[in-house]
Amino acid sequence: MNNAVLVLNQNYEPLNVCNVRRALVLVLGGKAEILEQNAEVVTTARAVYVVPSVIRLHYFIRRPRPRVKLSRREIFIRDNHTCQYCGRRGGELTVDHVIPRSRGGLHIWENVVSACRPCNHRKGGKSVAEAHMDLRMQPHEPRAGTYYTVERRLDLSQRDDWHKFLPELKPSSKWASRHSTNGSSSIPA
Numbered sequence: 001m002n003n004a005v006l007v008l009n010q011n012y013e014p015l016n017v018c019n020v021r022r023a024l025v026l027v028l029g030g031k032a033e034i035l036e037q038n039a040e041v042v043t044t045a046r047a048v049y050v051v052p053s054v055i056r057l058h059y060f061i062r063r064p065r066p067r068v069k070l071s072r073r074e075i076f077i078r079d080n081h082t083c084q085y086c087g088r089r090g091g092e093l094t095v096d097h098v099i100p101r102s103r104g105g106l107h108i109w110e111n112v113v114s115a116c117r118p119c120n121h122r123k124g125g126k127s128v129a130e131a132h133m134d135l136r137m138q139p140h141e142p143r144a145g146t147y148y149t150v151e152r153r154l155d156l157s158q159r160d161d162w163h164k165f166l167p168e169l170k171p172s173s174k175w176a177s178r179h180s181t182n183g184s185s186s187i188p189a
């Protein structure tokens with residue numbers, strides 16, 4: 001009963017992931033339909049149920065835009081693991097506050113960037129201008145795409161039946177690049 005089930009909105013947009021028990025409650029309550037199912041069944045005292053793999057809600061859920069949690073990991077992903085001062089990619093990265101915290105700089109998306117150790121050291125407690133450095137990009141809050149809300153919670157290598165419902169899962173998407181090796185080839189026509 002612990003298998004993950006992909007939940008689609010009424011318009012087939014990936015919404016989230018739930019467990020089989022929750023999915024069956026939605027289906028049996030007439031709130032969702034099963035689009036894909038596993039070979040397994042769930043047996044209870046009263047009945048035998050198929051195990052859903054993908055369900056679609058019969059009603060449309062309007063929800064606030066999901067937001068990416070501000071963390072070191074997500075900052076590095078947003079910046080493509082690239083130092084935002086010298087442009088060097090990979091290696092050990094740190095989080096730099098563009099306006100230093102000692103000067104009241106906030107810990108918000110718009111004020112944090114990935115920086116390699118030498119650049120972070122060089123900038124120190126100075127502003128960008130004072131340090132005679134340049135930012136390659138103005139930092140911003142990243143968009144929470146399907147990868148952030150759904151795909152990273154699924155082991156896609158195990159579940160071919162989910163791919164066709166996750167249109168953002170393509171090699172060109174940096175969020176999905178780690179899954180691209182087994183992505184497109186297994187999407188049914």
Ligand SMILES: [Zn+2]
Nearest residue numbers: 083086116119
């Ligand atoms: Zn650097």
